[in-house]
Amino acid sequence: MKIMAFVGSPRKGSNVDCLIDKVIEGAGSRGNIALEKVYLYEADIKSCTGCLACTALKGSQECPLKDDMQGILNRMTQADGFIFGTPNHVHSMSAGLVNFFCRMQPLIKMDIIRDASGTIIGVNASTAVSGKRAIVVVSQGDFSYTQSALIFRALDSNIRDFQLKKIAEIFSAGNLERSAVKEKPADLDAAFAAGVKLAGF
Numbered sequence: 001m002k003i004m005a006f007v008g009s010p011r012k013g014s015n016v017d018c019l020i021d022k023v024i025e026g027a028g029s030r031g032n033i034a035l036e037k038v039y040l041y042e043a044d045i046k047s048c049t050g051c052l053a054c055t056a057l058k059g060s061q062e063c064p065l066k067d068d069m070q071g072i073l074n075r076m077t078q079a080d081g082f083i084f085g086t087p088n089h090v091h092s093m094s095a096g097l098v099n100f101f102c103r104m105q106p107l108i109k110m111d112i113i114r115d116a117s118g119t120i121i122g123v124n125a126s127t128a129v130s131g132k133r134a135i136v137v138v139s140q141g142d143f144s145y146t147q148s149a150l151i152f153r154a155l156d157s158n159i160r161d162f163q164l165k166k167i168a169e170i171f172s173a174g175n176l177e178r179s180a181v182k183e184k185p186a187d188l189d190a191a192f193a194a195g196v197k198l199a200g201f
């Protein structure tokens with residue numbers, strides 16, 4: 001199976017990255033996986049300009065930004081599962097992951113339904129990644145879950161928009177220091193178990 005992991009932390013090798021590695025380890029424990037890990041702060045992923053060219057409203061044109069995204073989106077259509085990881089940055093998912101979801105919009109195809117007068121009365125949406133499995137990973141500094149409640153809501157909404165199937169969410173708290181999660185065996189075990197699930201077991 002092919003898994004693509006998206007590390008939405010600017011701190012390579014830190015908490016989010018460690019948890020994602022555990023998910024990958026879990027998935028790999030049940031058979032061969034082909035893995036592509038994308039560091040969202042290292043890849044050439046330009047900021048969405050909000051031009052809406054990729055939307056049905058503007059004729060679903062190609063994104064005018066030329067960078068790593070075209071290849072990433074193509075490979076996403078070939079993958080079986082995704083891992084989206086983010087630190088809590090000011091009660092929100094990281095700017096890198098927000099931008100990534102914006103740049104994923106070309107995967108969504110919408111048929112706009114209009115009435116006889118041309119007024120939009122609905123949309124039929126389909127996506128190029130429909131039904132693929134997804135795991136979300138969130139690490140935060142504080143100990144209270146409420147700090148990340150909005151992040152989980154936003155992640156769930158995006159997973160729904162892309163018609164992905166969320167099979168697990170990993171939440172780890174109290175990780176202000178770099179790689180603090182390495183001292184949290186329960187969180188690492190939960191990430192490993194999620195990986196096993198991602199592999200279909």
Ligand SMILES: Cc1cc2nc3c(=O)[nH]c(=O)nc-3n(C[C@H](O)[C@H](O)[C@H](O)COP(=O)(O)O)c2cc1C
Pocket residue numbers: 009010011014015016017086087088089090091092139140141142143147175176177178179
């Ligand atoms: C700019 C910034 C804002 C942050 N805001 C919050 C916050 O609102 N709540 C929280 O619990 N932790 C917050 N944190 C702490 C991170 O969520 C925490 O250190 C996380 O484990 C970082 O993951 P990483 O090591 O993979 O980057 C913030 C960290 C940074 C750098």
